Amino acid sequence: MTDDRHPSLAPPAIPRGWKYRALKALFTWFGNRSNTTRLRLGKLLGGLSYRLVRPRARVARRNLEICFPELDAAARERLLRDHFHALAQSVVDRGVLWFAPPERVRELVSLSGYEENLKPLVAARQSCILLAPHFIALDAAASRLTMETPSGATMYSPQSDPDVDALVREGRARFNDVHLVNRRDGVRPLLRHVKAGRPLYYLPDMDFGRKGSLFVPFFGTPAATIPATAQLASTWKLPVLPIRGSWNPATGRYHIEVLPALADFPGEDGLEAATARINRMVEDWTRDMPSQYYWVHRRFKTRPPGEPGLY
Known part of the structure; x- marks a missing residue:
């Protein structure tokens, strides 16, 4: 069978390096537990990463200060610990996914x-946007939905390490016909998937710099936000279905x-109002x-002109 996809979308050759083999063995081991x-592993790794991954802990702590000023420092620190626990658990659980x-x-x-909500659109070959913000259930949602939908597409930020990148791509494209669109190529490659009637799994809430972004409030602070959701929905008359994923720490x-x-x-009311609605x-x-x-x-990495950095 030939692969008629755009070269940037075609699956890369799987590296044979030791790192890829070691990571795959580790995640397979996670998946068999x-x-x-x-x-237990998630709790252990969450505690370790809270203490050892200090640059990310500083970023998360600052974000919590910006977004939850009504909480005292002790409450925000407990929230930070809980976040690293949840984040580590989501990594461990990718072994299953x-x-x-x-x-x-x-x-x-x-x-x-x-x-x-989604199956009728899939049956009618009606493309739509599956709006999936950055919560720790992000990969759980993607894997579970690709088990049900025959074909879909999503934007993807390549990992800097080719072995890690190959592992992530292999995992995320595991079920059915998943097209991973390189984010560096912009929104345009998504259009061929719109025309093919595929659902687009789209993450709307990352700071990708000033170019093309609008500054709309997030927890009361202007945040650089790409308005692509509203642009695609308006131009191609696409329904936007929010995907809400949650993790239950008890179960x-x-x-x-x-x-x-x-x-x-x-x-x-325009792109800015629509983008603010999503935020x-x-x-x-x-x-x-x-x-x-x-x-x-x-x-909050990118600031409006004249505003000081927040990190």
Whole structure:
């Protein structure tokens, strides 16, 4: 069978380096552990990363100061510890998502809203945007949804290490026909997938610099935000279905909700208003599960002209 995909989308050759083999063996080992053992590993690694990964801890601590000024320092530090625990658990659980048998994935990750909200669009070959902000259930949602949808596409930021990059790509493209679009190529390559009727799994809430971004509030602070969700939805008349993923620390399991398409989106008030609406949604979800947002990202890295840096 020939691969007619764009060269930047075609799967890379899998390296044979020791790092790739070691990482795959480690994640496969994670995937073969019991739920109880994985939870212990996540707690252990979370505690270690909180203490040892100091640059990321500083970024996350600063983000919490910006977004939760009403909390005292002790409360924010507890939230920071909980975040590193949740983040480490999501890494351990990729062993199940990427390498365990499919029935183990279904046991780990429950799914609701697919039948009524997404399946009819897939059956009609109607492309749509699956809006998936940066919560720790991000990979759980992607894996579980690709088990159900015959074909889909998502933007992907290549890892700097080719062995790590190959492992991540292999895991994320495991089920069915998944097209990974290099983020460096911009939004344009996504259009061929829109025309093919594929769902687009899109992450709306990263700071990619000043170019093309709008400064809209996130927890009351202007945050550089790419308005591509509203642009794609407006230009191609795409429904936008929020994907809400959460992790239950008590059970160690994830639940993914495919929510109904956003009503009247992007609306008549322009790109900035539509983009601010998405940020408000992400903020609301974050307040519901504050330890599970990706605080280790420098969400406020780019500042409006004349404003000092926040990190």
